[in-house]
Amino acid sequence: DVKVTQSSRYLVKRTGEKVFLECVQDMDHENMFWYRQDPGLGLRLIYFSYDVKMKEKGDIPEGYSVSREKKERFSLILESASTNQTSMYLCASSLSFTASNTEAFFGQGTRLTVV
């Protein structure tokens, strides 16, 4: 079974702190994604990576950065946490796109509260 593991299920941080959310996948997937999930807004793509050290902005990258130094690990960084970044964060991974490889696998989410 594919496994995508997020380092924390719940996290409470103070405004202005630098926050790291970690995600690890064990299936040698090329693609990794960070989504933000808010009630009534669904999931929105923050950043994604298609290879080591490669990254591209998604729909809502402001206030976030990412790091992918190893293929299996993708980190989301909040440089200076703000209360409007209180949310659920979901990591996902997938193989490079082919007609038979379309599924994304998700972690269990990190519920981040910024106080």
Add this chain to the structure above:
Amino acid sequence: AQTVTQSQPEMSVQEAETVTLSCTYDTSESDYYLFWYKQPPSRQMILVIRQEAYKQQNATENRFSVNFQKAAKSFSLKISDSQLGDAAMYFCAYRSQYSGGGADGLTFGKGTHLIIQP
């Protein structure tokens, strides 16, 4: 850019009954992929069913089936014989036919909260 719309924030169904969740999308592409994901209270997103736009036949997975209307850009999910374990948020999602860049990511609807009444 593609958009996905789920017009039902919440649906309720009696156990053992059938329920249909609606999804419409907007795209200029001719080939693409559509998905329904389930997110139970555990928060683990689980793929329920997948449909390739070039296939005319509607996808089916056990009690779950879709009604894919390409011309109408509609992709509804039917759950037959609803069970208590089906209670969850359901998300409709779109993926481009093109690979690389943002096309490998999914575009999600806002979700439908499905309640199963015992």
